[in-house]
Amino acid sequence: xxxxxxxxxxxxxxxxxxxxxxxxxxxxxxxxxxxxxxxxxxxxxxxxxxxxxxxxxxxxxxxxxxxxxxxxxxxxxxxxxxxxxxxxxxxxxxxxxxxxxxxxxxxxxxxxxxxxxxxxxxxxxxxxxxxxxxxxxxxxxxxxxxxxxxxxxxxxxxxxxxxxxxxxxxxxxxxxxxxxxxxxxxxxxxxxxxxxxxxxxxxxxxxxxxxxxxxxxxxxxxxxxxxxxxxxxxxxxxxxxxxxxxxxxxxxxxxxxxxxxxxxxxxxxxxxxxxxxxxxxxxxxxxxxxxxxxxxxxxxxxxxxxx
RNA sequence: GGUGCCAUAGCUCAGUAGGUAGAGCAACGGACUGAAAAUCCGUGUGUCCCUGGUUCGAUUCCAGGUGGCACCA
Numbered sequence: 001x002x003x004x005x006x007x008x009x010x011x012x013x014x015x016x017x018x019x020x021x022x023x024x025x026x027x028x029x030x031x032x033x034x035x036x037x038x039x040x041x042x043x044x045x046x047x048x049x050x051x052x053x054x055x056x057x058x059x060x061x062x063x064x065x066x067x068x069x070x071x072x073x074x075x076x077x078x079x080x081x082x083x084x085x086x087x088x089x090x091x092x093x094x095x096x097x098x099x100x101x102x103x104x105x106x107x108x109x110x111x112x113x114x115x116x117x118x119x120x121x122x123x124x125x126x127x128x129x130x131x132x133x134x135x136x137x138x139x140x141x142x143x144x145x146x147x148x149x150x151x152x153x154x155x156x157x158x159x160x161x162x163x164x165x166x167x168x169x170x171x172x173x174x175x176x177x178x179x180x181x182x183x184x185x186x187x188x189x190x191x192x193x194x195x196x197x198x199x200x201x202x203x204x205x206x207x208x209x210x211x212x213x214x215x216x217x218x219x220x221x222x223x224x225x226x227x228x229x230x231x232x233x234x235x236x237x238x239x240x241x242x243x244x245x246x247x248x249x250x251x252x253x254x255x256x257x258x259x260x261x262x263x264x265x266x267x268x269x270x271x272x273x274x275x276x277x278x279x280x281x282x283x284x285x286x287x288x289x290x291x292x293x294x295x296x297x298x299x300x301x302x303x304x305x306x307x
Numbered sequence: 308g309g310u311g312c313c314a315u316a317g318c319u320c321a322g323u324a325g326g327u328a329g330a331g332c333a334a335c336g337g338a339c340u341g342a343a344a345a346u347c348c349g350u351g352u353g354u355c356c357c358u359g360g361u362u363c364g365a366u367u368c369c370a371g372g373u374g375g376c377a378c379c380a
Binding site: 267 | 334335342
């Protein structure tokens, strides 16, 4: 038997990963696993650009709408889900396709993420409350005491990292740094990473148009529906948080829409910076489906090696 | 056609009593292993409209042009 291959379609938001993945899926008769940290929530549809019903009918998709916005989910859970799914699906299919732009989720699926304890909700809430009142300084002091190694590495201005390290130390009783292996684990399958990108000008045009489309598709109604739960982490999401500010009368609707566009552009920039670091990725223009298929076929041939 | 005002970063504008310039927004670069569509860090990107004049030196002063706006015909 040959080692199966997971084709990973990645790239900035709005570039066209969904339709590219579907073309590949049709060609190779593969199902698609979504690598998207927001499409996984069943309540979020318009703002996360989930595939259309037609697209979902054409190709079997996994990990879309499997969680509720009230549930805890993270890159670790995602890795577990992907490993389970690939093991199952490779029985029947090869290659498989993983498509998405959630940087850390994609990395977790491709090379694993360290196992850490899940933090008690109560502890997390307490610490967050303390942060609201006392800001970051006390957490820096705690971290310095509990984990001097990580204290020297961490970005001390980034409260999320500092607090997270503190809560892990408190939860486990050992230094956070002692649990961080940060070492890639081997997968029982080949990885073929296809990056989609284009000129900044074209990308931004696509993003801006897509935001306008989401608005006319009813994004505001979707946001209004979840407005009462706006504090949920899953709703700290571009497209929703700006509309919550409009619903709270902090912005006009137009200002909110412009901010959704800007924040989407900035998100795209961060994705590009992250994905550019991975030298394994082969980059294509999003409409270059023919070449992508040809390239994948070539690579699959050379990858065919006995286990 | 005449008169007046304006022309500085991608946009809106500030400024230089003559020594080549700075804010906001936008943009750009980056970090990041369990909240990641999150969070955090860094960076002015400029024929100061054009051509002459005065001056050691003009984005700044003067003249003429060009473009925009307003008013008068």
